[in-house]
Structure formats: C-alpha cells, structure tokens
Amino acid sequence: MSALMESIEKEAEEIIKDAEKKAEEIIEEAKKRAEEVLNDENYLHELESLRKELERKLEDEINKIIDNAKVEANNIRKIYSEKLESIAKHIASIVTGVDIV
Numbered sequence: 430m431s432a433l434m435e436s437i438e439k440e441a442e443e444i445i446k447d448a449e450k451k452a453e454e455i456i457e458e459a460k461k462r463a464e465e466v467l468n469d470e471n472y473l474h475e476l477e478s479l480r481k482e483l484e485r486k487l488e489d490e491i492n493k494i495i496d497n498a499k500v501e502a503n504n505i506r507k508i509y510s511e512k513l514e515s516i517a518k519h520i521a522s523i524v525t526g527v528d529i530v
Contacts (some may be wrong), residue, residue: 466472519527
C-alpha cells in the first residue's frame, strides 16, 4: 500500500513540476511578446495616431458644446432684451400717459 502511495505522490510531483515548467514557459513567452509589442514602432505609431484622433474628436465635441452654449446664450439675451424693452415701454406708457407701441 505504501508503495502505491509513493508512486501516486511521485506522479503528482512530476505533474506539478511539468505544470510549473509550462507556466514558466508561458510567462517567458508572454514577456517576450509584450516586449516585442512595446518595441514595435508600427504599434507605437498606431497608438499615437489613435491618441491624436481621440484628441481631435474631443476638441470637436468641446467646440460644438461651446458653439451651442453661445447660440443658447444669445437666444436668452434676445428674449430677455425683448422682455425688458416691453417692460420699459409699459412703464414709459404708465409714466407719460401715452400709449407707446
């Protein structure tokens, strides 16, 4: 019985060692691949292009928001200017007793 247990334990140790060896190989391969990607000028150029494109899109969106805010502010100014003019005419009519149109 103990020989069987020793055999099973030995086999388990071999499986663990094989798994550790394969894991080390995978890790080393991943490190190599990561280094290749980081050193790949085309990849870096592509990332830079994407960054610039995103910056341009963001700037365009910000400019649209600013333009819309300016239009809205002008609309609000116009509305309140018209209301103030109407109120001023009404007050002038009351004060002068003359109907101002």
